[in-house]
Amino acid sequence: MPSGYRDWRLISIAHEEGNLNDLRAVLGNDVAIEAYREGKLPFPDGAIIARLAWSYVPSVENNEAFGRPQSFVAGTPTNVQFMVKDSKKYAATGGWGFAQFDDRKPAHVVAQDCFACHVPAKARDYLFTRYAP
């Protein structure tokens, strides 16, 4: 796993329902954050995107404070995914390497499968996530 990724700056956040049922944060290293903020496309080599996810759990204590059931927070971590830009090394998958870690151990993901799902975002260099100001 790229060292220090938990300290990287925030790109945006999301909630996935269904089987994923998570809250997720997308962080970027300095190269990635700079590219996002400046609208650089394609992302330069060295950019790394980290997608952290946690189980989606209701917060009893938040709900009590708000006076109604409305609050969902990040629970236990599920997995962490990375996209690493290296236009030569990963030329076959849009210049991006893909990796997933479950419980900090490499998961058996097939980069071509990751890439296939990211193709619709080709116009934004295969990144679905938009920077949240």
Next chain:
Amino acid sequence: MPSGYRDWRLISIAHEEGNLNDLRAVLGNDVAIEAYREGKLPFPDGAIIARLAWSYVPSVENNEAFGRPQSFVAGTPTNVQFMVKDSKKYAATGGWGFAQFDDRKPAHVVAQDCFACHVPAKARDYLFTRYAP
């Protein structure tokens, strides 16, 4: 607004339903992050917590990629709130100053009202948000 807060590190994220209907990220300055990670209580003077929020919007393009309606992302920013630890200056409100900015302009919030809702989290120095590993 505290300068550079958008670059601060991530504490955790949440989704609020109801009138708020947002996705929110809680960031901390270095003092706050260190206190969270080390379990320091109370938080030392100088700690600042930033709560950013964005409208909760379905992502058509993510849903198409996933093949089902399940994805919600951060839309337009709603407001930003801060908690600033200064145990002397804000002694009347648990040592925390409270502020809200709407569209980058100070909102008319009453610190006592903010504090009143945070009292149930007194055992964690009035912070509801837990650090997401």
